Amino acid sequence: MESKKKEKKALGLAELVAIALGGMVGGGIFTILGVSVSIIGFMTPVAILIGGVFALLAAYSYVKLGVYYKDEGATYSFYKRTYPKIPFLSSMIGWFVIFGYISTIALYAFTFSSYMISGSDLAESIWARKLIAIGVIAVFALINAWSVNGMGKTEDFLVYTKLLILAAIAFIFFQNGTMPVSEFFGKLQVDWEQSHVMSILIVSSLTFVAYEGFQLVINGVNEMSQPEKKIPGAIYIAVFLVILIYVVISFAAMLAIPSEEIIAKKEFSLAAGAGKIIGIWGTRLVIVGAVLATSSAISGTLFGSSRQMAVIAGDGFFPRILARRKNGIPRIGIITMAVTASTLILVGGLELILEFGSVTFLVVSLLMAIANFQIRKQTNSSTILTLLAILCLATGTVLIFYYEYTHQWEQLLFIVFIYVILTVFSWFFSIREKRRLHREEFPK
Template sequence: MTQHRKRNKSLGLAELIAIALGGMVGGGIFTILGISVALIGNLTPIAIIVGGMIAALAAYSYVKLGLYYKDEGATYSFFKRTYPGSDFSASAIGWFIIFGYISTLALYAYTFSAYAISSTEFAENIWVRKGIAMAVIGLFTLINVWSVNGMGKIEDLMVYTKLVVLTIISVVLINHGTTDFGTFIGNMAIDLEGSSFYSILIVASLTFVAYEGFQLVINAVNEMTNPDKNIPRAIYSAIVLAVLIYEVISMGALFAIPTEEIIKNKEFALAAGAESILGKLGANLVILGAILATSSAISGTLFGSSRQMAVIAKDGFFPHILSIRKNNSPQNAIITMAIISCLLILIGGLQLILEFGSVTFLLVSLLMGIANYKIREKTKSSTFLTLLSIFGLGIGGIMILYYELTNNWEQMLAIIVLYILLAMGAWIFSKKKQNSGSKPVAFRTYEAELEL
């Protein structure tokens, strides 16, 4: 008789919120701050709230599908199970979402290195920055390969420490800033006259990648306690906390740092501004916050997305070797994602990485909304909220494409070429699977997943 053992349920609500916040409050806020201020100035806090609303709309369908399917394959598995008839569409969404995660890994690591060396003589040395970025990815690859429980505890420590540090930084900046609240509101009114609501929507859409990460909670469904309660609690709590953190950070920066300084030093604006106001200690505190934020983002993204990659590989849409696990850890997938993200760091630019990530996650979130609408009775979803999420995410995608077309068509072309290459890879593996005669993986209940 075959012996079965239950999987170790080592991740509780605190760890799950930490994973989601680790994926969201990372390189995103430190990178988008300069870009947002350059486009809409003091209206940045408004764009952050709008971006959080778009993220909440996206999360609605993820939560409903996650509770219904309880599959660690998350985005990919939800789409595959809702539309089981097309190998290519399943393969394509798998390739898009995984490379979206890879782009965010590169973004977080790049931001880590920018802040880590911002106060040194190597601050402007691009190759030193890239070398440190690849090294930090290597470090957290080892941590994720080493232990799931160890990763969870380290993630807790980094995430909750960085929240305290970032809050202190923001409060200190506000108190030491040259701008009072009345002046700030006046500046917002001036910027509002020179901008349109469309500009705010464009920035909210461009910075959507700063909210990417909440779906990583679902990737840990096989390693969490009480998923029916903890999935929605962790995801919605993390989004609310992320909005609050981003608001405080952006207002602290705008109160204390001249907008031209934020725009000029966009890759490490907070550190540069804090040093000019608070001296070396202030700069070091910002650097510590940035390092903690990006470190936890790298760790959380590696943890969740590697499990999704293993599920996709098990279905035949990535090389089979990526589906192999040791002690329930997809070590080959973790290492592969780390290597590809390092290659992206070597060849890519920060702006391209950021915008590719935002477009990708808006696209796949829109597809999740459409999938949830199809089975809304099974997932017990509100028709109104599901349609509202589809509309909001669709508008966000259109805003990014409009911005790219009118401001940087060369970069838009580069993103399109990336999508074509990914689609070709997805097509090759879907054809390979069809030619091999592989059958779709049978649906398994969550209870069956609890045993090995």
């Protein structure tokens, strides 16, 4: 009996911080740099810092709701329990969030495969990248389905090793930077005068997805002891660390790599820059960092989102078979998410799906802040902080839709189309569940 309890409470603070870091530091730092520099130049570290403030404000409501409800359904369950009389909206949020996680897993796996075979003869083969991406999803699905403790220890190794590598990359850039710090701040001042505040906030909103993942800690509430201490501890530690990592690396990279090259190389700018500084070993170091980053993100996202899917399925808003567990692990849910993510990789169009994920997590974070404001007395939340979170997240949501409309309106149409499809599914399952409950209450 004692061993079963220990198995259920297998996640300590180190594992929980690792899960949050694994979910956040995926491919973000390897991709957002080029996009940001192309829009606002040397203001990039500032925009990334502002995005981190948005993430902290979003995390505040998640922490308060997580400690209050202690429900592994997290985002979905918070909304369901705060607004119990609106099952359709709970179902819709559940579908949006889970599909957002699935698209994120697919993107992480594709990024993993791209870095894994970069520089080899297979690098130009799209099918080689797809098959490797599907293979890495399968590996981490098996690890997650096998054991909570095994997943936690694997996540520890992947995350903390990747942090050491990212620290080494930053050190290399600082040591070999060709641009004096004074010159950087001079150019930053010029870009500040030339950039519109709206442009900076748009980039901050676009980088918000790079901070997504801290809420995965709450999905493991049944596998932790003292959640009232470990949930805020793990989330706040992880978010602060990620802000520090992103700001330091972006600052160091811009000292060492010409901005034109960062824009041209985009997601490979860190690898290319390290290669020019210390040769092939620099490139390999960045590749290893990217592989570890995406690996831990796949594992952490599978862990948290599969548990959230099981909770939603248990309420009848997904097929109920997805709610089944063995030794507390939703193995069918894990396999289903892995298969769906693999299908997305085979079909393609991951860039569009990523945009959907960006918008989804920003909107959902806004909804969580609104829910926390609704019950702020019960969660013992600050009215000022909660309102500030609502204001910032609402502004970010509007700006990212504005950016999509003015720059990539075709993608905006696709995002709206996906929302419509998911809304239809959520409506269907909510109606079916409502009818089932009615039959149970009034049997013939």
